[in-house]
Amino acid sequence: xxxxxxxxxxxxxxxxxxxxxxxxxxxxxxxxxxxxxxxxxxxxxxxxxxxxxxxxxxxxxxxxxxxxxxxxxxxxxxxxxxxxxxxxxxxxxxxxxxxxxxxxxxxxxxxxxxxxxxxxxxxxxxxxxxxxxxxxxxxxxxxxxxxxxxxxxxxxxxxxxxxxxxxxxxxxxxxxxxxxxxxxxxxxxxxxxxxxxxxxxxxxxxxxxxxxxxxxxxxxxxxxxxxxxxxxxxxxxxxxxxx
Numbered sequence: 464x465x466x467x468x469x470x471x472x473x474x475x476x477x478x479x480x481x482x483x484x485x486x487x488x489x490x491x492x493x494x495x496x497x498x499x500x501x502x503x504x505x506x507x508x509x510x511x512x513x514x515x516x517x518x519x520x521x522x523x524x525x526x527x528x529x530x531x532x533x534x535x536x537x538x539x540x541x542x543x544x545x546x547x548x549x550x551x552x553x554x555x556x557x558x559x560x561x562x563x564x565x566x567x568x569x570x571x572x573x574x575x576x577x578x579x580x581x582x583x584x585x586x587x588x589x590x591x592x593x594x595x596x597x598x599x600x601x602x603x604x605x606x607x608x609x610x611x612x613x614x615x616x617x618x619x620x621x622x623x624x625x626x627x628x629x630x631x632x633x634x635x636x637x638x639x640x641x642x643x644x645x646x647x648x649x650x651x652x653x654x655x656x657x658x659x660x661x662x663x664x665x666x667x668x669x670x671x672x673x674x675x676x677x678x679x680x681x682x683x684x685x686x687x688x689x690x691x692x693x694x695x696x697x698x699x700x701x702x703x704x705x706x
Contacts, residue, residue: 465495467548467623468565471538472556473504479513482558487523489562493569498705500525501556502542505532518704525705529698536636537698543626544696545703551626555617564655568620576651577625578643580611581618583657611652614640618655621648630696 468486472479483499490497503511503526511528518524527545529538539553550569554560564581571579615637625648635642640650 464498464548466490466493466497466550466552467542467546468497468499468552468554469502469539469542469546470500470554470556471502471504471535471542472506472510473532473538474506474508474510475556475558476506476508476510476513478556478558479510480517482556482562483517483521483524486562487521489565490523493566497523498525498546498548499523500527500542500546502527502529502538504529504534504538515704522706526703527700528702528704530701531699533698534633536631536633537696539636540631540696541698541700543623543629543631545700546623548623550620550622552620553617559657559659560618561656564618564653565620567653567655568618571651571653572620574651575649577648578621578640578650579619580613580640580650580652581616581655582611582613582652583616584612584654585657611640611650613652614638616655632697 468490470482479501486499490499499521501514501524503514511526514524514526518526525545527541529541533541542553543551550572552565552568554562560581568579568581619639621643625643625646628646629639629642631639643650
C-alpha cells in the first residue's frame with residue numbers, strides 16, 4: 464500500500480464525516496492504494512459510533528481504538544505502529560486542516576525531502592491561542608535550532624522507513640521535526656491554508672501550549688534522542704478495525 468493517512472481524534476463527532484469524505488476524494492485522485500486510519504483516543508461523544516458506521520461501507524478506512532485516552536503523542540504513535548502504507552500523511556481531525564493540500568506536500572517531498580511540514584502562515588485560531596503557540600514555537604526553535612516556521616502543524620508527510628526508530632511519548636509530538644533532524648533527515652515545508660475551528664473545542668489550553676511546551680523543550684535539549692524515545696509505549700489497544 465502506498466499511503467496511510469493517520470488522524471488521531473478525541474471527541475470530534477461533528478467534523479469526522481466531512482473530513483473523511485474530503486480525504487477520500489483527494490486520495491482517490493492520487494491513483495494509488497491508500498488507507499485512512501483514525502486513532503480514537505478515548506472519545507466520549509459519538510465519534511467512535513460514527514466511525515464504525517462509515518467503516519461498514521468503506522473499503523479504505525481503518526480504525527485503531529485505544530482503551531483509554533493517552534494524549535496526542537501516544538495516539539500518533541499508535542497510528543505509526545499500525546499503519547501499513549509506505550508514506551504516512553498526518554493531520555488533525557478537527558476540520559482545520561485542508562486535505563486538498565496533501566498533493567502539494569507530496570510533490571515537495573519528491574524534490575528530495577524526507578519530511579514535509581505544512582506552514583499555517585495565516586493561522587485561524589483565537590488571538591490568545593496564536594500568541595501562546597507562537598511563543599512556545601519561538602522557545603522551541605531557539606532551543607532546538609529548528610529552521611521551519613510551524614513546528615506545531617499537524618499536516619505533514621514522511622516515509623514509514625524514516626520513523627522505524629521513533630517512539631513518541633508524552634509531549635514528544637511537539638518535537639517530531641527536531642527528532643527527525645537529529646536522526647539526519649531533511650525537512651521541507653509548504654504553506655497551507657488553515658480554517659477556523661467550527662465544531663468541538665480545542666484539547667489544548669494555554670498551559671499545554673506554553674508552559675508544558677517550554678518544559679518539554681528543556682527536557683528535549685538535555686536528554687539525547689535515544690533516551691527520549693526509550694520509553695515503553697503506554698497506549699493500549701482495545702480493537703483494530705481493518706478490511
